Amino acid sequence: MRAVRFEKTGGPEVLEVVEVDTPEPKAGQVRVRHEAIGLNFIDTYHRTGLYPVKLPCIPGGEAAGVVEAVGDGVTRLKAGDRIAYTGGFGAYAEANVVQADRAVKLPEGIDTRTAAAILLKGMTTEALIRRTYPVKAGDTVLVHAAVGGVGQIMTQWLKALGAEVIATVGSEAKAAKARELGADHVILYRDQGVAAEVRRITGGKGVPVAYDAVGKDTFEGTLSSLARRGLFVSFGNASGPVPPFPPARLAAGGSLYLTRPTLFDYIVTPEELDASAAAVFEVVMSGKVKIEIGQTFTLTDARKAHEALEGRATVGASLLIP
Ligand SMILES: NC(=O)c1ccc[n+]([C@@H]2O[C@H](COP(=O)([O-])OP(=O)(O)OC[C@H]3O[C@@H](n4cnc5c(N)ncnc54)[C@H](OP(=O)(O)O)[C@@H]3O)[C@@H](O)[C@H]2O)c1
Known part of the structure; x- marks a missing residue:
């Protein structure tokens, strides 16, 4: 499968398009075929080395798509489920393996592009305005x-x-x-x-x-x-x-x-994850929060996407489309 990877930290130019083996899900994991990948500022911190990562690194901690293979012992998800996930690495690729209990099933009213635009950013908002400080x-x-x-x-x-x-x-x-x-x-x-x-x-x-x-x-x-x-x-x-x-x-x-705060201390258990995601989906489906996907890039244009994000040239959410 195609992926974007960096072997050393640095500017957007360290992001390279590469061919890698499609990963197989281990026990407790699923493989998801990506339909949309969320671009997040944290991806740039990983790329520059501000937040240290193990090299080489396929960045990206958020995507949405369809489950296509399921590892042993997974009961939460099955092949064909539409899901989104956040956390870990490896999202800048056509597919990724994720822990089943770190993924959420998408409700009917949320398409995969919207999901990739809101899961991380929406749950962060949910945690900060309802739990860090209940506004x-x-x-x-x-x-x-x-x-x-x-x-x-x-x-x-x-x-x-x-x-x-x-x-x-x-x-x-x-x-x-x-x-x-x-x-x-x-x-x-x-x-x-x-x-x-x-x-x-x-x-x-x-x-x-x-x-x-x-x-x-x-x-x-x-x-x-x-x-x-x-x-x-x-x-x-x-x-x-x-x-x-x-x-x-x-x-x-x-x-x-x-x-x-960091989001991952607010979605520690599957119950916390599901509750936070459900609140995000609800506020979006109610129309109270409208989602602007301000720009989409092809996965192979990840460099351009990073330049735009760091150059303050984006509005709303940005997606990479595999
Ligand atoms: N703690 C957590 O768990 C958590 C989770 C998610 C996101 N975050 C953080 O939340 C922030 C927003 O993330 P995002 O992905 O949604 O990005 P974003 O807000 O879409 O992009 C960053 C924005 O920051 C502003 N900015 C101000 N000074 C800047 C500078 N010197 N260089 C670049 N941008 C600058 C720009 O808006 P203006 O042009 O209007 O200034 C820019 O568009 C990031 O800092 C991210 O790390 C934290």
């Missing part, structure tokens, strides 16, 4: 990169919960999109000071919770946007990792909290 109606929430893959889902889901959303975006065109998604206030964070704008919007109070996956470039602004005892949810590094900082900075900011 309630009336909360004012700061969301960075609000028209990105995760950002679009988060902005709309927060609005569905009755929150007031302060969105940040990198361009005027993205600002218009953020408003379309329901954001109440939009900050162009490349030109405007985030904390000053947030203080102005909130009458000086600041926000009780801020979701920041931009990392290095937004860290100070996010910290300074929080209300007393507010929660900083730092969940990514699109602009680079946050440098170390002294805990006393949290005291100076008003007895703040900071958490650095």
Whole structure:
């Protein structure tokens, strides 16, 4: 089968199209024939070496398709099931083997392209806005990169919960999109000071919770946007990792909290995985969260896809099609 692989870490040019043996499922695993592969910022962290991986590496931790072979002892899935999965590696390929208890069956109302666009990004949103900090109606929430893959889902889901959303975006065109998604206030964070704008919007109070996956470039602004005892949810590094900082900075900011969550600590058991996925499918099928597949690339164009994602040239979710 065809796959995209890197043998050394580096820029998008290290991604090579290769022919590899189609893997056979071991006990507890299934093989899924991919119809759509989810592109995620974490794939770039693996490629650059920011998050260390074993080399050579077929990147990608999210895809959707049809089960075509089943290993011993699998009862959760059977051949022909439409599924999506997230976690591990090997998604940048025509097929992959995955642990059956790490995959979810797709409901009728969710096609495989939508599934590959929402499983990882949607479950991340679900965990962050319902469990890391249970957002309630009336909360004012700061969301960075609000028209990105995760950002679009988060902005709309927060609005569905009755929150007031302060969105940040990198361009005027993205600002218009953020408003379309329901954001109440939009900050162009490349030109405007985030904390000053947030203080102005909130009458000086600041926000009780801020979701920041931009990392290095937004860290100070996010910290300074929080209300007393507010929660900083730092969940990514699109602009680079946050440098170390002294805990006393949290005291100076008003007895703040900071958490650095990763989705996989919120979908540990099959029950947690199924519940999170079900909540995502439900909010999408209800129409409360609309999914924009902003761009699709062929699998063999994975380099271009990485360039676009890192170049801030994408909106919404991106897919690789095998
Ligand atoms: N912790 C977890 O479990 C978890 C799970 C999923 C995703 N994440 C994180 O969530 C974030 C969003 O992921 P995604 O896949 O949906 O990506 P994405 O938001 O579609 O793309 C990243 C966006 O970040 C913004 N950005 C700001 N500074 C940037 C820079 N220097 N370089 C590149 N982009 C920059 C850009 O939007 P603007 O042009 O509007 O600035 C860009 O479009 C990533 O940081 C990812 O690692 C974390």
